[in-house]
Amino acid sequence: MSATLTLNGSESIRVLESTPDRFEVEATYAPRGERPPKHVHPHHDESFTVLVGTVRVGFADHEQDYPAGESFVVPRGTAHHMWNPGDEPAVLRWLSTPAGRVEAFFTDMDRLHREDRASLVGLAGVLHRYRDVMRPTSPVTRAAVRVLGPLSRGGRA
Template sequence: MGDTLRIGAHEAVTIRRSDPDCLELEARYEPHGSPPPAHFHPAHDERFEVVAGRLSVELGGINESYEAGAGFGIPRGTVHRMWNSGGAPAVVRWWSTPAMQAESWFRGLAALQRSAAAAGKARPDLLAFAAHAAGHRDTFRLVLGNSTLLGAVFVGCLGGIGRLLGRRPDPGVRGDG
């Protein structure tokens, strides 16, 4: 354990524990980040403790800000997203229970981020992201325009096209093809 994975332009996670019961991470959110896509986890719950800085969270359509020392939970099925809109780094402890395929999800995101960086792009290839997301429906579901159905159709269609075209994270990442 201890692998640090860059999962976005402003976010990295370090794996602290990974077993079937729990994926424990320490996440670092760089300053002046932007919200990721809204999403939910159909079969696992998340718990967070802010260690340093401030974390902006949209949870079930309500925006909150959590400072160091604060904790909060996100029950499975709850639409959310989080980012650091402040001027200093934010560090957060993060538990996903049960772990499901969350570690594989993050490793795939990191592979997509590396590929984007190598190509001089800020964001991963959309078809590769959709293919990865389609392979991790037990862990991650995208929400578009407040619609879980629209997110599922988007990921399903584009993910299928991405898989047909061979767009995926690094070989060996579960659910990428």
């Protein structure tokens, strides 16, 4: 399997393995990329190995840079977000276990970008539909997802 999916304007993934237990990708983060909203994954753990460059991870109480060669784990329920603060692309190996609906979530995010529908309502629709995969931690963002999500083709991307 080698599908490449766009997650936002600065992040894409290439699918390496997808089973019910494991969803493994190689992620590329563009230089000086977008800082996504903090979020949690209620049902899966994530583990990362930085292959090239540096990625910055913001946790609930601190930020930490991980350069090439380092690995880290984000257990389910842990508030986090990550981006590339550097001037060169960052490449990571990223594993989600169990996989659940992670691939479907990423596929719908990619579809939004390919169809030029990555608006606030479109993104809220995907987050609303996949709240079992990813939940924003900000109360304002969660409220927007609750209100706007159902307006996006009945909550479907």
